[in-house]
Amino acid sequence: MESQQGERQLTPDVLNEHKVRLEKCMTEVEKAARLADTTAKDAQKAAEMSKQIETQTKKMLEEHRTKK
Numbered sequence: 001m002e003s004q005q006g007e008r009q010l011t012p013d014v015l016n017e018h019k020v021r022l023e024k025c026m027t028e029v030e031k032a033a034r035l036a037d038t039t040a041k042d043a044q045k046a047a048e049m050s051k052q053i054e055t056q057t058k059k060m061l062e063e064h065r066t067k068k
Helices: 012-067
Strands: none
Touching: none
């Protein structure tokens, strides 16, 4: 039902509709949070691997310089 001002009246049906919409929204938020967590962990692994490669490369360059 709508009042004269175009606003919906608070009824059990309206409350239930909002509850369903809220639950759907929260499910989407939780899914996005899990995806963000997984992506962050993958990025951390990539950063660690990059750091290891950088360290190894610097070590190899230093060894090459000292052999000359």
